[in-house]
Amino acid sequence: MTSQFKNKNSLTYKNPMIGIIGGGQLARMMILEAHAFGLQTYLFCQSPDEPAAQVCQNIIYQGDDFDKNFLVFLSKITHLTFESEFYNLQPFEKSIKKNQVFVFPSLDNLKRIQYRDLQKELLKQYHIPTSDFIKVTHPDDLYLAQKQLGLPFVLKKTIGGYDGYGTFILKTKNDLKKWLLTHSLSEPYIAEKWVLFKQELAITFIRSKKGDIFYYPLVKSYQVDHRCDWVIGPTDHPKLKQLRSKIIKLLNGVDYVGAITFELFESDQLLVNEMAPRVHNTAHYTLDAYTHSQFLMHLLSGVTRSTLPKPVQLSPFFAMINLIGPKKGQLKPVTLKAGLVHWYGKKISKPGRKMGHINYLKHSSPNNLFKNLLKQAQNDRKLFRS
Amino acid sequence: MTSQFKNKNSLTYKNPMIGIIGGGQLARMMILEAHAFGLQTYLFCQSPDEPAAQVCQNIIYQGDDFDKNFLVFLSKITHLTFESEFYNLQPFEKSIKKNQVFVFPSLDNLKRIQYRDLQKELLKQYHIPTSDFIKVTHPDDLYLAQKQLGLPFVLKKTIGGYDGYGTFILKTKNDLKKWLLTHSLSEPYIAEKWVLFKQELAITFIRSKKGDIFYYPLVKSYQVDHRCDWVIGPTDHPKLKQLRSKIIKLLNGVDYVGAITFELFESDQLLVNEMAPRVHNTAHYTLDAYTHSQFLMHLLSGVTRSTLPKPVQLSPFFAMINLIGPKKGQLKPVTLKAGLVHWYGKKISKPGRKMGHINYLKHSSPNNLFKNLLKQAQNDRKLFRS
Numbered sequence: 001m002t003s004q005f006k007n008k009n010s011l012t013y014k015n016p017m018i019g020i021i022g023g024g025q026l027a028r029m030m031i032l033e034a035h036a037f038g039l040q041t042y043l044f045c046q047s048p049d050e051p052a053a054q055v056c057q058n059i060i061y062q063g064d065d066f067d068k069n070f071l072v073f074l075s076k077i078t079h080l081t082f083e084s085e086f087y088n089l090q091p092f093e094k095s096i097k098k099n100q101v102f103v104f105p106s107l108d109n110l111k112r113i114q115y116r117d118l119q120k121e122l123l124k125q126y127h128i129p130t131s132d133f134i135k136v137t138h139p140d141d142l143y144l145a146q147k148q149l150g151l152p153f154v155l156k157k158t159i160g161g162y163d164g165y166g167t168f169i170l171k172t173k174n175d176l177k178k179w180l181l182t183h184s185l186s187e188p189y190i191a192e193k194w195v196l197f198k199q200e201l202a203i204t205f206i207r208s209k210k211g212d213i214f215y216y217p218l219v220k221s222y223q224v225d226h227r228c229d230w231v232i233g234p235t236d237h238p239k240l241k242q243l244r245s246k247i248i249k250l251l252n253g254v255d256y257v258g259a260i261t262f263e264l265f266e267s268d269q270l271l272v273n274e275m276a277p278r279v280h281n282t283a284h285y286t287l288d289a290y291t292h293s294q295f296l297m298h299l300l301s302g303v304t305r306s307t308l309p310k311p312v313q314l315s316p317f318f319a320m321i322n323l324i325g326p327k328k329g330q331l332k333p334v335t336l337k338a339g340l341v342h343w344y345g346k347k348i349s350k351p352g353r354k355m356g357h358i359n360y361l362k363h364s365s366p367n368n369l370f371k372n373l374l375k376q377a378q379n380d381r382k383l384f385r386s
Numbered sequence: 387m388t389s390q391f392k393n394k395n396s397l398t399y400k401n402p403m404i405g406i407i408g409g410g411q412l413a414r415m416m417i418l419e420a421h422a423f424g425l426q427t428y429l430f431c432q433s434p435d436e437p438a439a440q441v442c443q444n445i446i447y448q449g450d451d452f453d454k455n456f457l458v459f460l461s462k463i464t465h466l467t468f469e470s471e472f473y474n475l476q477p478f479e480k481s482i483k484k485n486q487v488f489v490f491p492s493l494d495n496l497k498r499i500q501y502r503d504l505q506k507e508l509l510k511q512y513h514i515p516t517s518d519f520i521k522v523t524h525p526d527d528l529y530l531a532q533k534q535l536g537l538p539f540v541l542k543k544t545i546g547g548y549d550g551y552g553t554f555i556l557k558t559k560n561d562l563k564k565w566l567l568t569h570s571l572s573e574p575y576i577a578e579k580w581v582l583f584k585q586e587l588a589i590t591f592i593r594s595k596k597g598d599i600f601y602y603p604l605v606k607s608y609q610v611d612h613r614c615d616w617v618i619g620p621t622d623h624p625k626l627k628q629l630r631s632k633i634i635k636l637l638n639g640v641d642y643v644g645a646i647t648f649e650l651f652e653s654d655q656l657l658v659n660e661m662a663p664r665v666h667n668t669a670h671y672t673l674d675a676y677t678h679s680q681f682l683m684h685l686l687s688g689v690t691r692s693t694l695p696k697p698v699q700l701s702p703f704f705a706m707i708n709l710i711g712p713k714k715g716q717l718k719p720v721t722l723k724a725g726l727v728h729w730y731g732k733k734i735s736k737p738g739r740k741m742g743h744i745n746y747l748k749h750s751s752p753n754n755l756f757k758n759l760l761k762q763a764q765n766d767r768k769l770f771r772s
Contacts (some may be wrong), residue, residue, distance in 0.1 A: 032422050032441075035731070039729075057443070291674065309722060309723050333425075335693075335695060338698075
């Protein structure tokens with residue numbers, strides 16, 4: 001398979017075939033955006049019913065033998081990316097090199113972020129504000145955490161926790177004891193200082209192989225049950241500029257390639273809560289509010305050897321609201337007059353499952369814009385209940 | 387298969403499965419837009435290499451037995467539409483009814499437009515300005531045309547001509563004689579009065595099953611070798627309002643459902659040159675310059691029982707330039723800084739083949755906006771040559 005690395009014209013790429021691991025909505029949106037732009041994709045997923053499989057012609061199924069099938073997949077592609085950071089591809093490093101497949105973000109950078117302790121250390125290394133933490137591998141560490149970080153503190157799995165899964169808030173000494181009785185420390189954790197924050201924020205960066213950097217604006221994000229529920233933007237913060245330049249130093253420092261979202265806590269300062277080395281729910285608004293979405297920019301950042309495009313904001317204000325499967329009943333797609341519906345095609349609506357999202361663009365800015373937008377969004381969302 | 391007609395809630399549709407005939411770029415863009423919105427599609431095309439097949443999971447191939455395979459296709463779908471108006475589906479009318487498949491635009495309306503003489507009569511019926519014409523089925527008709535319409539006049543196949551194919555300009559009496567010696571009148575033609583026009587224009591309408599109508603703005607279109615080369619907009623004309631209201635009467639009169647583009651000649655008045663009962667090259671700008679593209683609106687117009695969305699213009703000025711295979715060499719996809727690339731994934735770049743297009747959005751309006759835009763577009767276009 002011809003790889004783009006053989007092509008010397010810096011403006012072009014030669015028949016890249018982008019492999020994507022994972023069949024969910026993030027992969028689906030990457031594939032839809034890739035195809036509109038003319039980028040070819042190959043999917044490595046589990047079932048033809050998955051959101052991404054429905055929109056892709058080239059699929060290798062993971063099946064019972066992930067390793068064997070992954071090698072077949074590798075032979076088909078020139079580039080490789082993911083919709084989740086929780087794949088362990090270290091065992092395939094040699095095969096990836098042999099197949100001349102360009103992985104973005106790189107396995108090294110993935111590891112730096114997969115491991116919460118390494119992620120924290122990376123942030124500290126670049127003087128990026130983040131809450132204090134302690135590694136927890138032994139019960140004694142928990143009591144040390146209590147002493148050093150105070151109560152309450154947050155306990156997170158070092159690897160693999162997300163959206164509230166693998167995350168615990170320990171409020172009292174009794175909570176510590178209980179937790180130790182009901183959980184094992186065979187897997188490592190980190191304890192993080194509890195942060196009293198006014199607001200959760202997020203910002204998404206794209207960095208290309210060549211070193212071009214683009215960032216979307218700072219947005220406010222609202223969680224329900226530890227999951228992103230809705231996002232509005234743009235917003236600003238006195239410390240934003242400073243934070244951005246530190247983040248840019250970090251991305252350049254580790255030669256990061258791809259999209260990356262920084263989830264932030266707003267207090268007096270801007271604290272980084274987490275980094276997500278992939279396309280991210282808090283940047284879904286870019287599908288409509290910008291000329292170039294995070295999905296296209298992520299793929300281009302790994303594929304193009306030319307300068308990255310400069311996305312242009314199409315609407316001064318925007319909002320995104322998730323369509324999450326309710327506890328009772330189902331969600332179904334509907335047509336809205338103004339809201340821009342993105343539906344993931346999941347076969348079954350389950351409680352808590354992200355079924356789609358709606359983007360809103362607003363050109364005028366009344367004082368109560370966001371309230372009105374949210375009211376509309378919440379009314380619209382009701383229509384999706386069957 | 388459950389059809390939406392059984393669903394009484396006017397806001398929702400129930401699992402529509404939209405069948406699309408044809409595997410080209412128009413089908414591809416319809417499918418990409420459908421999937422982003424969560425509409426399910428089934429494709430009836432010729433080969434897995436075709437632009438639309440690359441982005442669709444559900445495909446029935448036309449194969450050697452079109453009729454037999456079409457019946458299988460019909461059994462899979464609830465709605466049916468096309469990327470070309472030149473299919474003859476009359477023989478399948480009974481099977482379509484039996485399968486409760488909703489066809490849009492309807493076969494009746496398709497016929498009214500497929501036949502150039504019927505199309506002309508339809509326009510006249512609604513007092514929509516169009517050039518005079520004469521049906522030509524016998525050599526004598528040609529001489530009558532010369533007498534009544536004057537020289538030069540335009541000769542077009544009554545059925546199936548497009549993009550200059552099946553179209554002849556007869557300038558002299560000698561041309562008439564030559565034409566008769568080299569062509570047969572076994573297929574009918576129409577002769578149209580030659581129109582001296584300043585500019586070609588186009589306007590695209592969407593009309594839903596429920597009768598909602600949306601129209602995109604008037605745009606200027608420029609042809610090279612009888613093919614659309616680029617489009618800029620919006621533009622205006624003193625007679626536009628009057629023309630629009632006549633067109634709306636026509637669409638309501640024939641209960642038209644779907645997208646339809648009116649290609650216009652600008653002289654003292656606005657003359658309709660042709661109607662295209664489908665998504666159209668002159669409205670490709672809607673993919674970026676509007677919140678809802680012609681592709682999505684076309685599909686929604688046939689599927690949704692609710693009010694149509696109201697597309698919002700995202701940029702005060704826009705342009706679209708086609709990427710057409712050059713006589714020598716190939717076109718390849720490249721990344722642009724500002725232009726929004728849409729690439730159709732055709733396996734081979736052939737002379738005259740539409741390989742993709744670029745959309746441009748402009749928010750400021752210098753006097754020479756369009757010149758600058760075109761200069762940029764033409765420079766960008768050169769980058770696609772390999």
